Amino acid sequence: MHQARIAKRLLDNLSTAVLLCDTQLRLRYLNPAAESLLAVSHTRAIGAALSDVLVETHQNTDEALQETLHSGHPFTKREAALRVGLRDIVVDYSVSLMQSPEEETQLLIEVQPRDRLLRIAREEAMLASHRATRTLVRGVAHEIKNPLGGIRGAAQLLERELPSADLKEYTRIIIEEADRLRSLADRMLGPRRLPTIRSMNVHECLERVAGLLAAEADGRIQLIRDYDPSLPDIVADPDQIIQAMLNIGGNALQALLENPSDREPTLTLRTRPVRQFTIGATRHRLVLRVDIRDNGPGIPSDLLESMFYPMVSGRAGGSGLGLSIAQDIIHQYHGLIECESKPGDTTFSIFLPLDAKK
Numbered sequence: 519m520h521q522a523r524i525a526k527r528l529l530d531n532l533s534t535a536v537l538l539c540d541t542q543l544r545l546r547y548l549n550p551a552a553e554s555l556l557a558v559s560h561t562r563a564i565g566a567a568l569s570d571v572l573v574e575t576h577q578n579t580d581e582a583l584q585e586t587l588h589s590g591h592p593f594t595k596r597e598a599a600l601r602v603g604l605r606d607i608v609v610d611y612s613v614s615l616m617q618s619p620e621e622e623t624q625l626l627i628e629v630q631p632r633d634r635l636l637r638i639a640r641e642e643a644m645l646a647s648h649r650a651t652r653t654l655v656r657g658v659a660h661e662i663k664n665p666l667g668g669i670r671g672a673a674q675l676l677e678r679e680l681p682s683a684d685l686k687e688y689t690r691i692i693i694e695e696a697d698r699l700r701s702l703a704d705r706m707l708g709p710r711r712l713p714t715i716r717s718m719n720v721h722e723c724l725e726r727v728a729g730l731l732a733a734e735a736d737g738r739i740q741l742i743r744d745y746d747p748s749l750p751d752i753v754a755d756p757d758q759i760i761q762a763m764l765n766i767g768g769n770a771l772q773a774l775l776e777n778p779s780d781r782e783p784t785l786t787l788r789t790r791p792v793r794q795f796t797i798g799a800t801r802h803r804l805v806l807r808v809d810i811r812d813n814g815p816g817i818p819s820d821l822l823e824s825m826f827y828p829m830v831s832g833r834a835g836g837s838g839l840g841l842s843i844a845q846d847i848i849h850q851y852h853g854l855i856e857c858e859s860k861p862g863d864t865t866f867s868i869f870l871p872l873d874a875k876k
Contacts (some may be wrong), residue, residue, distance in 0.1 A: 533794075533801070535629035540622065543568045543583055554794050555609075555631055557602050572627070573601040583613060583625060590615050597632055608632040659703040666703070670696040702839075713755035713850075720806060720870075721745055723756055724787050727763045731771050731785065739774050744788040749806060752870055754851050762847040765840035766810045766855070766866045773814035773864070781862065786811040795869065797854045802871040810866045817859040826855070 529536055535552035539545055545563050548571075553560055556571055563571050569580055576599060586593060592614035600607050611629040670693055677689040724745070732741055767785070774783035788809040795805040817825065826845045845855050853870040 535631075537568070537572070537627040537629070538616075539568050539583070539625040539627065541587055541624075543580060543625070545571060546624065551794070552629065555602070555607070555629060556600075568627075572629075575599045575601050575606060586613050586615055586625065587623070590617075662703045663700060666696050666700050670700075713758055715753060715755055717751045717753055718756050718759075719751050720749065720759070720789060720808060721747075723759045723763060724789070724808070726760050727767050728787060730764060731767050734768075735771060735775070735785075739771065739783040739785055742784060742786040744786060746789050746791065749789055749791060750872060752806060752851075752872060754870075758847045758850070762844040762855075762868065763808070763810065765844040766868075769840060770810055770812040770814065770864065770866070774812055777815040779815070781813050784813050791872075792869070795871075797852065797869055797871060800852070800871075802873050804872045806870045806872055808868040808870075810868075812864050813862050814864060816861040816864050817857070822857065822859060825857070 529549045532549060532551055535555045536547075536549045537545060537552050538547040545566055545568055548556075548558075548560060548563055553563070556563075558571055568583070572579060582593060582595075585591075592612065594610065594612040596610050597608050598611060600609055609629050609631050611627060614626050616624045616626050673689045673692040673696070677686050677693075680686050680689065724743070728741060728743065735741070767787075770785055774785065786809070788811065790807050790809075792805045792807045793803065795802055797805070826841050841855075848855050848868055848870065851870055853868065856867045856869070858865050858867075
């Protein structure tokens with residue numbers, strides 16, 4: 519009995535999805551990792567046909583499983599595409615036969631997600647690159663600010679000595695451009711005040727953002743709220759979280775207003791919990807996900823990989839700092855911003871771990 523409890527605890531805590539089927543290819547067991555990966559509950563899955571739960575998009579899995587039942591030979595398939603809900607995932611899976619004189623024959627299926635491993639590698643590279651870029655940008659911003667004060671002061675002194683108002687127009691341009699560059703450098707350096715950390719509900723921030731976006735849109739878009747009220751509070755600076763969300767939401771709103779189409783322009787704010795989610799190299803038991811989704815024209819594919827870098831913008835006149843600042847803010851709370859985009863459907867997802875210590 520003690521060994522049975524240990525075996526169950528091991529299976530329950532494995533990150534590999536484990537499924538057991540009988541000879542009729544009906545599910546008899548799946549562990550929590552399999553429930554999470556295949557988006558199905560234990561109660562619903564037990565007794566169901568395996569083909570209803572493990573859906574391979576380009577092949578009939580049952581044929582290979584029947585072959586293992588008849589021959590007893592195990593097999594492994596690499597980078598198989600599974601359909602889970604409305605999305606496809608890439609996995610490796612292994613199938614082997616379990617036989618013993620005391621118990622009926624069963625098939626053991628072990629499923630290891632591949633796209634998660636690929637995403638982890640991509641995120642780690644992005645996080646490292648973002649940190650290096652932010653360090654470089656802050657250094658450049660400091661170097662820009664140092665001579666700006668001297669340029670502005672010299673222009674003011676020169677303005678006092680000029681006899682003609684027409685000539686003073688040139689010094690005014692110098693002063694205004696110096697002020698503009700100083701403001702840009704300040705934005706590159708980030709906020710100069712210490713954050714005010716407290717326990718807060720993310721929906722407070724979203725409602726503030728929704729109000730600001732609705733006021734700017736002035737009835738020209740449909741704003742949808744899709745909140746999960748059961749989400750626990752997070753510990754963060756509300757002003758920083760609002761700033762990050764507003765930078766993303768503002769871009770989405772501008773994309774909708776500047777690119778009219780036959781579709782009704784729609785902006786959706788959605789919150790959900792995500793269990794057993796990896797950010798970088800760290801796996802979190804519970805993560806808060808905030809989706810900011812629009813049905814605008816989408817983001818050009820050549821910008822998707824670089825849009826979080828400073829000074830990268832897809833709009834004429836854009837500073838290219840909004841998304842970089844948003845990503846930097848979320849990083850402070852051990853989180854991450856991801857984006858998926860195609861014409862008519864762009865989603866920025868903010869992930870904030872609920873088990874991380876600030």
